[in-house]
Structure formats: structure tokens, C-alpha cells
Amino acid sequence: xxxxxxxxxxxxxxxxxxxxxxxxxxxxxxxxxxxxxxxxxxxxxxxxxxxxxxxxxxxxxxxxxxxxxxxxxxxxxxxxxxxxxxxxxxxxxxxxxxxxxxxxxxxxxxxxxxxxxxxxxxxxxxxxxxxxxxxxxxxxxxxxxxxxxxxxxxxxxxxxxxxxxxxxxxxxxxxxxxxxxxxxxxxxxxxxxxxxxxxxxxxxxxxxxxxxxxxxxxxxxxxxxxxxxxxxxxxxxxxxxxxxxxxxxxxxxxxxxxxxxxxxxxxxxxxxxxxxxxxxxxxxxxxxxxxxxxxxxxxxxxxxxxxxxxxxxxxxxxxxxxxxxxxxxxxxxxxxxxxxxxxxxxxxxxxxxxxxx
Numbered sequence: 001x002x003x004x005x006x007x008x009x010x011x012x013x014x015x016x017x018x019x020x021x022x023x024x025x026x027x028x029x030x031x032x033x034x035x036x037x038x039x040x041x042x043x044x045x046x047x048x049x050x051x052x053x054x055x056x057x058x059x060x061x062x063x064x065x066x067x068x069x070x071x072x073x074x075x076x077x078x079x080x081x082x083x084x085x086x087x088x089x090x091x092x093x094x095x096x097x098x099x100x101x102x103x104x105x106x107x108x109x110x111x112x113x114x115x116x117x118x119x120x121x122x123x124x125x126x127x128x129x130x131x132x133x134x135x136x137x138x139x140x141x142x143x144x145x146x147x148x149x150x151x152x153x154x155x156x157x158x159x160x161x162x163x164x165x166x167x168x169x170x171x172x173x174x175x176x177x178x179x180x181x182x183x184x185x186x187x188x189x190x191x192x193x194x195x196x197x198x199x200x201x202x203x204x205x206x207x208x209x210x211x212x213x214x215x216x217x218x219x220x221x222x223x224x225x226x227x228x229x230x231x232x233x234x235x236x237x238x239x240x241x242x243x244x245x246x247x248x249x250x251x252x253x254x255x256x257x258x259x260x261x262x263x264x265x266x267x268x269x270x271x272x273x274x275x276x277x278x279x280x281x282x283x284x285x286x287x288x289x290x291x292x293x294x295x296x297x298x299x300x301x302x303x304x305x306x307x308x309x310x311x312x313x314x315x316x317x318x319x320x321x322x323x324x325x326x327x328x329x330x331x332x333x334x335x336x337x338x339x340x341x342x343x344x345x346x347x348x349x350x351x352x353x354x355x356x357x
Contacts (some may be wrong), residue, residue, distance in 0.1 A: 060156030
């Protein structure tokens, strides 16, 4: 009987100790631990809005609360810069990773921005900079959460498909207070896609094509923006059904030879390790349909990649359309659309020699 009372007393004491510890954690710093809610609502959904803040679902499915007066923005996901510049938010960018000459030409202040990490966020640099908002790729939730832990709202962005890209634009417009400009850009892009769809509707003999990445043999499969661009331009993406676990999967030259595409487009990425001439002058490629007919092209442009995620990718689609089907979309029409898009996006136009198309 004595053992029974001893055991009962020990159990009660243990229960009281657990309760006390739980209370201590909740009252001594527990309130500083921010637990993120996940939300199944579409990205861009406003969950709650007050006079001073906005709680919105990002493209990682996280609820993020952002202040309405965003004066400073940081990022180490380079593609976001184009979106912000097209939304007239360039002056707010205070922290970046890597940029490009073209982007610095559009927004000279980028040259003076703090370095917050190239691809991988520098948490210490961000803590010192203390921007009002941080943008990063949605797939890297660990970094998004780490940035939030130091008190900086972090928005996850996904832009691998045209649909994701437009959602990102809408989302960024909302959190940056640039909804009107975002709506204009989205309408422009959708109108152009509709126009292209009408032009390609009557194509009976579709051209086969691939777009190769930074090294020979890497291709854009059916899940990538670049692969979808071929399809929207009225072509058949030979790599559409390629099983891939990474961006720009390696199909290998043997598979490309087996596909024997009529057109080969090459990425304009600065990391490309080969050129059009390398393909055209290589005897091993000489029997390929695209090579025999001189249909190997580098994607424009020298200043601003038209296969890069963003509104400008519609020009990449039109370039492919003009290249494969010059009878239904002319070079002159492309030139007119180039001028229109750059004026809308950045308030500036470039001549053909500058853009190199």
C-alpha cells in the first residue's frame, strides 16, 4: 500500500512539472516563436487585411503577413528582379545577389545594393539590412522560414510555367502595392498568348523542335517554360514526354539524334558552353534535319533573354513562331511587339542591334 501512495505522489509531481514547464515556455519567449500556417487556397489569396498589413498565401502555400508600406526589398533569386522592375519597384530593391548589365542599365541603383547571397541567402547580411520584404524561390521553404525567424516577411515565388509566372506577378503586385501595373502586364501577356493561339490554330504540319540548355544534350522537357514555349509557338517539343527529375534534364546526343528535330533552339543563358557554330560545324551533327537545313538558332537576345521567366518570354514564343512559320508571323510584327513590350514593362525601347534579334 505504501508503494502505491509513493507511485501516485510521483505521478502527480511529474504531471505538475510538465504543466509548469509548458507554462514557462509559453510565457518566457514562446510568443517569439512564429509558426507558419499552411493554406490550401490559391497563391495570392488574401487571408486577412488590416489598415497596416496584409496576410497572403505565397506560392509555397504559406500564409505570410506583410506590412502595407513596403519601402525596401531584398532577394537572392535573380529572376525576381525583372518582375520588380516591370512593376516599377526598382527603387525599393536594397539587397540582391547576382545581377546583369542589362538590369543595371534599367536600374542603376542595383550596382549599390547590399549583397545578401548569390542563390543562397546570407542570413547575417539580411539581418543587418532589415528589408521590409524578402522574395525567394518557393521550393526553398527552409530559407523562407529562416528569414522569417529574424523578423523579415519572406514570400515564396514559383515561375516555371506561364501560369505560375502570372500568379507570381499578381502576388508581387499585391504585396508591393502595384496591383494596377501587375494587371496591365498580365492582360498584355494573356492577350498576346490568345493572339498567338489564333495564329497557330490552322497549322497542319507542325515543326518538331528542341531547345537545349547550358550544355549540349540538355533539353527543356514538357514541364519547363522553355518547352511550353515551343508548343505555344505551334511546334512539337520532342522532349515533352522526357522523364526528368531536374531542370534542363540531360537527354543525351543519341536521343536527340533519334528525335531528329527540324529546329534546334539554344538557350541564351550566359552559362552556355557552346554556340550555334559548334553544332553546325560538328560532323557528328551533320545528318540531323535541323543542321542540314540550317535551322539551328540561339534564342535572343544579347541584352535580355527572351526565354527567361517573365512577360518578356512572350517575345521568345513569337521569335520561335516567326522562325518556324514566317508565313504566318513576320519579322516586322515581331519588331513592333518588341517595342511595345519594353515600353510597357520598363518605359524604354531598344533598337534591334542592341537586343540582337
